[in-house]
Structure formats: C-alpha cells, structure tokens
Amino acid sequence: MNASRIALVTGANQGLGRALVEGLAARMNAGDLVLLTGRNPRRVTDAVREVAELPGTRARVEGRVLDVTDTDAIAALADDLHARFGGVDVVISNAVARVLPAESQAARADEFIDVSNTATHAVLRSFGPALRPGGRLLVVASSLGTLGHLDRRLHHLFDGADLDQVEYAVESWRSAVHSRTAQEAGWPVWLNVPSKVAQVAAVRAIAAERRARDLATGTLVAAVCPGMVDTATSRPWFSDYSQAQSPAQAAEAVLDLVFAEQVDPDLYGELVRFGKPLNWHDGTPLVEQDRLLTP
Numbered sequence: 001m002n003a004s005r006i007a008l009v010t011g012a013n014q015g016l017g018r019a020l021v022e023g024l025a026a027r028m029n030a031g032d033l034v035l036l037t038g039r040n041p042r043r044v045t046d047a048v049r050e051v052a053e054l055p056g057t058r059a060r061v062e063g064r065v066l067d068v069t070d071t072d073a074i075a076a077l078a079d080d081l082h083a084r085f086g087g088v089d090v091v092i093s094n095a096v097a098r099v100l101p102a103e104s105q106a107a108r109a110d111e112f113i114d115v116s117n118t119a120t121h122a123v124l125r126s127f128g129p130a131l132r133p134g135g136r137l138l139v140v141a142s143s144l145g146t147l148g149h150l151d152r153r154l155h156h157l158f159d160g161a162d163l164d165q166v167e168y169a170v171e172s173w174r175s176a177v178h179s180r181t182a183q184e185a186g187w188p189v190w191l192n193v194p195s196k197v198a199q200v201a202a203v204r205a206i207a208a209e210r211r212a213r214d215l216a217t218g219t220l221v222a223a224v225c226p227g228m229v230d231t232a233t234s235r236p237w238f239s240d241y242s243q244a245q246s247p248a249q250a251a252e253a254v255l256d257l258v259f260a261e262q263v264d265p266d267l268y269g270e271l272v273r274f275g276k277p278l279n280w281h282d283g284t285p286l287v288e289q290d291r292l293l294t295p
Contacts, residue, residue: 005032006088011095013038015231019247023255028059037066068095068119078126087132093123094140109177116195133217141223145196148283151186158201166202189290207269220263225273226250
C-alpha cells in the first residue's frame with residue numbers, strides 16, 4: 001500500500017463500523033487518515049473525538065457526514081478524495097438499516113434496500129475507480145449472502161450477473177414487494193437474505209471486471225462476513241448470543257484482510273469469513289425464519 005494512506009468506513013458511528021475505524025486508526029501510521037462517516041452530524045463528531053482520544057490511535061481521524069442513500073453524495077465524496085489525495089487505499093462499505101423482527105418487512109423494504117444495496121452499488125461504482133493500486137475495497141455482508149439461500153427460481157438473476165443486472169434484480173425484488181407478489185415469485189420474506197445475496201453478487205460483478213489488473217497490483221475487492229456480532233442491529237434476531245463476538249473482536253478478521261501483505265487470489269471477489277472464501281452456491285432457503293416474520 002502507499003506510504004500515506006487514506007481509509008474510509010461507512011456506517012461508522014457505532015457497532016462494527018466504529019470498531020473498524022478504531023482498528024484502522026490503531027494499525028495505520030501517524031501520516032495516514034481514517035474517515036469516519038455517518039448521517040448524523042452530532043454522532044459523527046462525538047465518535048471522531050472518542051476514537052481520537054483512544055490510547056492506541058496513531059492515524060488522524062476525521063468525520064464526514066454521509067447519508068449513503070444519497071448516491072450523488074457518495075460520488076461527490078469519492079471525487080473529492082480523488083482530487084485531494086489522488087485516490088483512496090481502504091474503503092469498507094458497512095452501513096446497514098436496522099429492522100426489528102416485529103416490524104413489517106415489506107413496510108421497511110425501501111429503506112433497507114436503499115441503505116444495503118443501492119448504496120453498495122454506488123460505493124462500488126464511485127470508489128472502485130478511486131481505489132489506488134494495492135488498496136482494499138470491502139463490502140460487509142454475511143454468510144446469508146451465498147446464492148443457495150435463495151429459491152432456485154431466482155438464481156439466474158444473480159449468478160454471473162454484471163452490476164447493471166444485479167441492480168435490475170434488486171429493483172425487480174423491490175417492485176415485487178410493493179405489488180405483494182414477492183413470495184409468489186420465490187423471494188424470502190426476510191429482507192436480509194436477498195439483500196445480502198445481492199451485495200455479494202454486486203461485489204462479484206465488479207471483481208470480475210477488475211480481477212487481472214487488481215491481482216497484478218496487490219489490490220483486493222471482496223465481500224466479508226464478520227460472523228455473529230453482538231450489536232443493537234443484530235441482537236433482536238437471535239436468542240442465543242453465547243458465541244457472539246464483540247464489535248472489536250469481529251473487526252479483527254476484516255482488518256487482517258486490509259493489512260495482509262499479499263492478496264490471496266482465492267479470496268479475490270469472494271465472500272470471505274475468517275480468512276476463508278465461502279462457496280457462492282452453498283446455502284439453503286430459510287423457510288422457518290420466513291414463517292415467523294411479518295410480510
């Protein structure tokens with residue numbers, strides 16, 4: 001990576017995003033810059049101050065107010081960093097919308113898709129060209145992002161798709177939710193499943209276009225699964241948290257990918273969990289979870 005590096009994390013006010021900023025600021029050098037982004041100005045300001053005051057912080061930490069549902073704002077930030085610094089070295093797309101099990105999945109679909117998917121597409125499109133050789137472009141997903149978690153009728157929408165086709169599939173899913181035909185077409189009730197599959201498919205699409213060039217320069221584009229993390233977003237979904245990690249613990253495996261001296265070609269463009277790629281075609285539809293949720 002470059003001697004003076006620029007890193008950016010979305011959804012970084014709290015939870016895993018905050019832990020990733022803390023880890024980057026501790027592992028990077030004094031001349032480097034970590035950008036902590038979120039949509040609430042006060043929370044961004046407070047988080048930056050708190051991270052800067054941690055005893056292990058070495059890099060400079062700055063805040064940027066960024067609503068990831070504003071795709072123009074994502075593009076503008078990427079352009080600004082490219083103009084000011086010649087690009088970025090680390091981008092971690094982490095923002096997610098919080099949905100509770102008791103809430104109607106259909107009623108929350110637009111916000112969830114805008115934050116998790118439309119924003120992911122915008123980050124990939126805008127920051128991909130700004131990524132400097134040797135950089136890292138990572139999208140935080142989950143093990144639910146493998147294709148097998150979807151009904152087989154939907155596999156063709158994502159398997160081997162380019163980014164335009166992934167976007168089309170996501171918007172088709174959104175339309176089906178609104179028209180109340182989603183379940184008939186095979187879409188799960190639980191928004192998290194198609195959303196995560198689409199995130200991984202988007203990463204795979206971008207990676208397929210860049211693979212040869214990126215591997216030649218030690219650049220990594222991948223989706224990452226941090227495992228079960230004890231956060232306000234995930235806690236309502238699980239009854240047993242005995243195996244859950246703290247955000248700081250979950251951040252470690254992601255940060256290891258960021259700071260690896262060499263890029264493992266087997267990880268490039270894949271969904272990576274604890275340093276190992278997950279098979280894109282693995283998984284089974286989560287029928288029981290869907291039965292318990294409100295459409």
